[in-house]
Amino acid sequence: MTITSRPSAVAPSLLGGSIELPTRACRHSEPRTVSPWTGAPGTVGRVAVVGAGKMGLPLAVQFTSHGWDVTAVDVQASVVDSINAGLNHVTEEPGLTEGVAAAHAAGRLRATLDGAAAAAAADVVVLIVPVMLNDEQQPDYRYMDAAVEAIAPGVHPGSTIIFETTLPVGDTRGRFAPRLAAVSGLRLDEDFFVAFSPERLYSGAALKNLAMYPKLVGGLGPESGARAAAFYGSVLDAEVVLMSSAEAAEFSKLADTTYRDVNIALANEFARYADRVGVDIQEVIAAANSQPYSHIHQPGLGVGGHCIPVYPHFLLSRAPEMELVELSRRVNDGQIGLAIRTIQKALGGLEGVPVLVLGLTYRDGVKELAYSRALPLIERLAFHGAIVSAYDPLLSDAEITRSAAAPYRWGTPSDARAIITQTADPLFRSLDLGLFPAAEVLFDGRNSLRDLALPERIGYHGVGVPAAARLPAEAAVR
Ligand SMILES: NC(=O)c1ccc[n+]([C@@H]2O[C@H](COP(=O)([O-])OP(=O)(O)OC[C@H]3O[C@@H](n4cnc5c(N)ncnc54)[C@H](O)[C@@H]3O)[C@@H](O)[C@H]2O)c1
Incomplete structure (x- = not known):
């Protein structure tokens, strides 16, 4: 596996926190539409994006911008109606309003409530509905289970199903693929293909990030990985990294987000000590981070949002022995x-x-x-x-x-x-x-x-x- 554009290759901010990578220019030539799509270079087909929210809608727009026909699937009629009117319902996402309007005007973007029909007509299905935590801090699968049930009747020979929602390690293979195989009666990695590819975008910079962060992909078998990587190669300008398995790709997203939570917890502990000794923690962090291997984040009032405080619990749900992860959650x-x-x-x-x-x-x-x-x-x-x-x-x-x-x-x-x-x-x-x-x-x-x-x-x-x-x-x- 190679990752050519690493954050550490770019001059890091001395204040820690997020690092801006350069965006990669589009290197694609005019694609050829084929049906069915089988992953050949330079070809595009039809993709269904299931969950047209803050992440799904920018993805849909990105896919249309690279020649794919996109059907957005959502359970909210208001979302479907808005997309079918060429309107963006996701606020605070630069470029998205123009992107939805352009994709709609070009006839490349439509929306539906019918997941099975969308999957039946699609070469590729990307699932990006939320998996959150329940009151016991365990993964709450209700939206993803429903989405999988909805598309399963439409899975057909040649379908490539890609999970982008962050999942606990092993769920693509152990929880969702068996359901798709059972309903469709098809053989995994032979008749149809399943992969995991974590969505790593930052809300508010989604379209920009799509040309920035390497896209990690892991298949449930060699053909699944190859199909999914070919799909992303055709729709993204960023580097596509084909990993050895879906589990490695699932773990990478949990590792990245949990690292940040633990890092922030360390910054918070440092800040408490800095308070006690009357030293400015921001000066300390800036100075420490001038050593290129130090990437200390910033302390603060804790960590919010539905990624960083949530995904450590996905890890803990399967690996409760990770004491550092659990302690960091408590510190933050x-x-x-x-x-x-x-x-x-x-x-x-x-x-x-x-x-x-x-x-x-x-x-x-x-x-x-x-x-x-x-x-x-x-x-x-x-x-x-x-x-x-x-x-x-x-x-x-x-x-x-x-x-x-x-x-x-x-x-x-x-x-x-x-x-x-x-x-x-x-x-x-x-x-x-x-x-x-x-x-x-x-x-x-x-x-x-x-x-x-x-x-x-x-x-x-x-x-x-x-x-x-x-x-x-x-x-x-x-
Ligand atoms: N928002 C972020 O900052 C962010 C960043 C990186 C990754 N992610 C990943 O993206 C996932 C989705 O996040 P989001 O912010 O786009 O969520 P969101 O709530 O903005 O959108 C989810 C959409 O899915 C729809 N939906 C729910 N159940 C459905 C079903 N069964 N079938 C079809 N549609 C359904 C909802 O109506 C909604 O429109 C997260 O769980 C996370 O794994 C999010």
Whole structure:
């Protein structure tokens, strides 16, 4: 296996975190449409994308842009109707509105509720519906099980079925392929083909990432791997990496995301120690990461979104002996306790104290509340008696109210005695503290306001950034 474009080959950011890779230009010539499609170079066919959400819709658009005819399959009639009208229902994804309109106008993109019919007409089926966690932190397969049941009657000789949704190791082979084989009566890797290829896109940069990150592919047999790799070779400009098995590809996604969770947990532990010894953790991380083998991420109020806090549990569901993984989850989830204890100490308690939380989505710029640390933060603040108000530039007042906080109007006076930032939205850097005459504490949960000018009455608390060290991190290393 070769990966030619590694992140470490690109000048890394001294501040850690995500590394921008260059996008690869399209090197495809005009393709030839064939039916059935058998993977020959330079040919394209028909693909069904099952789950036309934040990831599925950009994929559908990408596939059309490389000559494939795409049928998007979804269980929501509103999603199907919107796509069939040439409209993009996924907000905050640059280029997607134009992409959907162009694909629709070219007659290459249509949508349906009928998974079996779409699979019957397709050479390739890509499944990208969510697999999440249930209350016991075990994989919740309800959407994927339903999607597999829906397409199974349409699987035919020559079908290539690719799972892109992140799965526990072994599920493509052990849980889903047997069901497809049983319903279709076909032989795996001989009559039809099944592969796993993790989706690694970043919400908000999906179309750009498609030309950036190497596409990992693992088949359930040699022909399955080859077909899936040929498909991605025809639709992606990024490098396609054919791995030795579906299990290796499944594990790679869990390894990548769990590595980041463990890395952040380490940064959070470092930040606690930095607080204790009065050292600026951002200066430390920037300096440590100037050694090219060090890639320490940033500390903060914990990890949200439906990837990083979820996939360690997929690993743990099969490998409970991974103590480091389990501990890292606890460390990261424990960060909100740190914020609460800090404010309690600064104000002598939270009973009846007005507190403003800024940023409710799991990260700035992405309108997604899944596993956002803001939700348990608000719950815990309220549990201790605080009167919580909140603001997020991406959310309406009704959405804020559903998070159990009173909506705060940006730019209006507030009686908050403590302010906590839970995202690093750039807007918060223009916070007018004159509007907060009672404010005594700013807890900077993402260390994004470290250079904000504060009146003397307001105590600053970062995550491993002591008040005395409030110099911009980059200036501090120079
Ligand atoms: N969102 C991300 O940032 C991200 C990043 C990388 C990978 N992923 C992977 O992509 C998967 C999907 O994430 P998403 O953000 O696109 O989810 P999403 O919720 O935005 O979209 C999922 C879509 O699937 C549809 N759906 C549900 N059950 C279905 C079924 N049985 N048949 C057809 N459609 C069905 C839903 O109606 C919805 O439109 C995740 O589980 C994850 O494995 C997501």
